[in-house]
Amino acid sequence: MTMDPTNNSILTSDDSDDELDWEEVEVPRAEHLEITLQPKATSAKASTKRKGLSYAERLTRIHCHKIHTICLIANGWIRNHWLNDELLQARLLSLTPLPLQNSFAMIHKSRVPDAARRGYLFEASITRLAEWWSESFFKVTPEGHLRNRTFEDIQLGLEAQGFRSLTEPTAKKPTGPAPAFQDVIQSLHQSPTIDNDTLQDILDDDGEFVRTPKSLMKHALMRKGSRDLSAQLFTALCRSLGIPTRLVVSIQSLPWQANINKPKAKPKAKKGKGKAVESQASNIDPGSGSDVKPIHLQGQSSTDTPTEQSQAKSKPIIKLRKQKPKGNRLGGPSPGASGRNNIPSPSITPPVFWTEVFSRGDGRWLAVDPVRCIVNKRKAFDPSPGTSAPPGPSSFGSLGTPAPQKVARPTFSYAVSENRMAYVLAFEEDGYARDVTRRYAREYGAKVSKVQGQGRGKGRLEWWNRVMNIVHRPYRLHRDDIEDEELDANEMKEAMPTTISGFKDHPLYVLTRHLHQNQMIYPEPPDTPELGKFRGEPVYPRSAVVDLKSSENWLRSEGRVVKAGCQPLKMVKARSGTVNKLREIETLKTAGAGNGEVMQGLYARGQTEVYVPPPVIDGIVPKNNFGNIDLYVPSMLPRGGLHVPFKGVAKIARQLGLDYAEAVTRFDFKNRRAVPVIEGVVVAAENEEILLEAYWEAEKEAEEKAQKQREERVVKKWKRLIQALQIRQRLQNQYQDRAGEGPAVEQPQSEQSGTAIEEEPNGDQAGGFLVGADDVVQPFHLPRNFHPVLPPYPPILLPTPHEADSGTNGSEAEDMANPEPVVFKTMDIDSDEEPNVDVTTTFNTSQPTLVPKSMKELAAKMGKASVTTDDVSEAPLPPEIEVTTDQATLKPKRTPKGKTVKQSATRLARVSRQKRKNDSDDESMASDSPLPKRRRTKGLDKSVSVPSSSRVLRPRAPRREA
DNA sequence: CCCCGGAAAC
DNA sequence: ACTGATTTCCGGGG
Numbered sequence: 001m002t003m004d005p006t007n008n009s010i011l012t013s014d015d016s017d018d019e020l021d022w023e024e025v026e027v028p029r030a031e032h033l034e035i036t037l038q039p040k041a042t043s044a045k046a047s048t049k050r051k052g053l054s055y056a057e058r059l060t061r062i063h064c065h066k067i068h069t070i071c072l073i074a075n076g077w078i079r080n081h082w083l084n085d086e087l088l089q090a091r092l093l094s095l096t097p098l099p100l101q102n103s104f105a106m107i108h109k110s111r112v113p114d115a116a117r118r119g120y121l122f123e124a125s126i127t128r129l130a131e132w133w134s135e136s137f138f139k140v141t142p143e144g145h146l147r148n149r150t151f152e153d154i155q156l157g158l159e160a161q162g163f164r165s166l167t168e169p170t171a172k173k174p175t176g177p178a179p180a181f182q183d184v185i186q187s188l189h190q191s192p193t194i195d196n197d198t199l200q201d202i203l204d205d206d207g208e209f210v211r212t213p214k215s216l217m218k219h220a221l222m223r224k225g226s227r228d229l230s231a232q233l234f235t236a237l238c239r240s241l242g243i244p245t246r247l248v249v250s251i252q253s254l255p256w257q258a259n260i261n262k263p264k265a266k267p268k269a270k271k272g273k274g275k276a277v278e279s280q281a282s283n284i285d286p287g288s289g290s291d292v293k294p295i296h297l298q299g300q301s302s303t304d305t306p307t308e309q310s311q312a313k314s315k316p317i318i319k320l321r322k323q324k325p326k327g328n329r330l331g332g333p334s335p336g337a338s339g340r341n342n343i344p345s346p347s348i349t350p351p352v353f354w355t356e357v358f359s360r361g362d363g364r365w366l367a368v369d370p371v372r373c374i375v376n377k378r379k380a381f382d383p384s385p386g387t388s389a390p391p392g393p394s395s396f397g398s399l400g401t402p403a404p405q406k407v408a409r410p411t412f413s414y415a416v417s418e419n420r421m422a423y424v425l426a427f428e429e430d431g432y433a434r435d436v437t438r439r440y441a442r443e444y445g446a447k448v449s450k451v452q453g454q455g456r457g458k459g460r461l462e463w464w465n466r467v468m469n470i471v472h473r474p475y476r477l478h479r480d481d482i483e484d485e486e487l488d489a490n491e492m493k494e495a496m497p498t499t500i501s502g503f504k505d506h507p508l509y510v511l512t513r514h515l516h517q518n519q520m521i522y523p524e525p526p527d528t529p530e531l532g533k534f535r536g537e538p539v540y541p542r543s544a545v546v547d548l549k550s551s552e553n554w555l556r557s558e559g560r561v562v563k564a565g566c567q568p569l570k571m572v573k574a575r576s577g578t579v580n581k582l583r584e585i586e587t588l589k590t591a592g593a594g595n596g597e598v599m600q601g602l603y604a605r606g607q608t609e610v611y612v613p614p615p616v617i618d619g620i621v622p623k624n625n626f627g628n629i630d631l632y633v634p635s636m637l638p639r640g641g642l643h644v645p646f647k648g649v650a651k652i653a654r655q656l657g658l659d660y661a662e663a664v665t666r667f668d669f670k671n672r673r674a675v676p677v678i679e680g681v682v683v684a685a686e687n688e689e690i691l692l693e694a695y696w697e698a699e700k701e702a703e704e705k706a707q708k709q710r711e712e713r714v715v716k717k718w719k720r721l722i723q724a725l726q727i728r729q730r731l732q733n734q735y736q737d738r739a740g741e742g743p744a745v746e747q748p749q750s751e752q753s754g755t756a757i758e759e760e761p762n763g764d765q766a767g768g769f770l771v772g773a774d775d776v777v778q779p780f781h782l783p784r785n786f787h788p789v790l791p792p793y794p795p796i797l798l799p800t801p802h803e804a805d806s807g808t809n810g811s812e813a814e815d816m817a818n819p820e821p822v823v824f825k826t827m828d829i830d831s832d833e834e835p836n837v838d839v840t841t842t843f844n845t846s847q848p849t850l851v852p853k854s855m856k857e858l859a860a861k862m863g864k865a866s867v868t869t870d871d872v873s874e875a876p877l878p879p880e881i882e883v884t885t886d887q888a889t890l891k892p893k894r895t896p897k898g899k900t901v902k903q904s905a906t907r908l909a910r911v912s913r914q915k916r917k918n919d920s921d922d923e924s925m926a927s928d929s930p931l932p933k934r935r936r937t938k939g940l941d942k943s944v945s946v947p948s949s950s951r952v953l954r955p956r957a958p959r960r961e962a
Numbered sequence: 963c964c965c966c967g968g969a970a971a972c
Numbered sequence: 973a974c975t976g977a978t979t980t981c982c983g984g985g986g
Binding site: 058516517518550552553555556575576577578580581624625626628630664667669673674675676 | 973974975976977978979980
């Protein structure tokens, strides 16, 4: 990962407390950066046809979208926490006129018994508070708020900042996608205070620097800041008044779609389309800087309040970051070209941050925009151009909003590109968040749900739910239930879409034209009432859509068969994904006497029932035409049968003379060919013990054999190492000047000298003389660890007595060059020669192995193995070595003594536990392991990902004990 | 300018 | 040895 040093400095946070928390975020962030750049590299290539976004690029964008979304949520999360700062609230309260404060105190059950009346009074009070806030208290600056940007903008912005790793064509595609979102989320969860600096860099807050609650206080005292700050501080004020208050954030994450709001590339033409990215970047930097500023000033002076001269002087003091290009202006010709003069002031456009206060009287949340002074008008927050009333002038009695002129409605494109409603989160006082998108989106079903990515790969909604689960309050309040009812009602009440595409993937409605081939309206149209017509086309509720499958498909996917006498609901052309099937269809077609197509019937789930396979009788397992048994789902296990899903168990069963059938659990489709996947066998249940016992026995033998081989290998390697050390020692003695004290005894590597000798990091002190063997025989440096390595699993301790003295000079550089203890991983005894890591090896990480880890152990070993130890005893080993791996992790050896049956049973349990644990690793986001969870090699994956490997299926009727 | 239909990748 | 599609982009039309 090559990064500009300057940016590196940005990466490493200087905030002391949060540093650790940050560490976890940095990794994905770095990935984020690299990912972002990738597309540019390919697009620069431009040789790859015009075929739009490649698959990888699409994935990349989705990942970016996710990461960005999470970062923005984290931002809201943190800000929301800061708003609870007592001092901040106290100061705000002290600045609030007493009458306003009192008006809330007056609203109490004892004084106003009528709840509705209390609600009314509350709304009035909050309105007055917002009026005061927006009119006379807080000045909104035209800049500094969060805005939505396009993918391309970000890319350009990053390039302009000098991330040249993007330009490198060599940059390998980050195949390690799916960066550890879990980790990000987790860190977000655990650390309410993430360093704002780095975050801000991602978020591009446009230079408004809010680092701590103190910064918030500063703005509160200055009574000036961005519109985001205005809303945040207002939220804090409401909390200080004792009102349950939420900070609402409309998450402005990057869209994942290509060319959303496509920039029409006019200014790019102006720039001459520099092919050298550097030149482009350099052009951009000053260009944007000089360009943008005037625009802003102009816009604000024309439309904004007459006090911006003062703004210049009171510009936030802390503008630490070097001025960076306003990324979003770069490619944004849309405002420049058409709407240059009406860049809408942030004080009249829908915000990104706002406030919700809970009206106890009404039991409802009221939306408050303290910038535009809007109370209880939830529809005023959707920035989309919208079919309904434009958000501008018509929006309500802005009771004296300082922007009466509100000129020609802002150009859509501008508003859209600056503010896109996708997810709206409300952060409550206790820090938890709720998804309130449906309260504010005018066209949730038609537009927003699609922006969120619902409707495409089911992963999207699932992902969002996972994210929300992290920030959700773990329990529900009564008011949550009420609110959800309201949100559901909002969704239901939403008007029907006005376009065809609005119906596509709509959560409530469906047009027949959008029905998939294997779908239909189930109670057939006469029976399902149509909800209305759209351009003459009937509209049905999506709830009436049922999925259909062919009978084979039902069996294969769910183990169900069509009930007798059921007629297919729909006939479709039979299609083939495999050559054989194709052939079959062809023959049918010709045989069918010219009647065009071969049709296939589809059935609904209700027409099917669970398939009951023929039972096992007298130990005989029923088999299919291929001598196997189909076991696509657990329910297909025949009565009296037992599924033993272990590899190699068939051989054992055969040896035992049991009747068995190999279990086909699914098919793999490979270049139009279906290959059955076999997982273990099915045998009669009464054979369970004998089979398992024999299996474990065999397994144990195999493992012991493998273990022995491994040990032999290890011993061999240790032997070589020791011999090498002895040679060195001998030389050392021969050239003895300083007998035992060579400079930094490096561990010689006995392997091939493939890695060239690196420069000696610390010059040795003796100038010019041959002082020791190391001047003649240079120690090898261990191969550098080039691949990114995350913190070691069980932390590996460095053996370093000598590391310390080597670090005396140039310690810093030394540390950099010698980054992680993990380096010694490279020396891991047997990892080199084991390309095919088998599952057990990985599982056993926690188990003690017989591999000698220390020289003492080794000595014992060698004594046992009757290796000639003469030489060894002669030459005392260098002390470092002895100290080396004195790790506490060594545990008493497992005795490989013969196991009883009972033991094997417990062992079975353990193995399956382990397997299960491994399988479930992916799902559990809460896992504590700092290791990346997706580091599986392909081969490993294959053997591990067997879905059913953890289960020993039993028939529905429990086997009776003999 | 947006919307829709068709096509290619998958 | 028993699957299929969805998604995105482009160009034409209102």
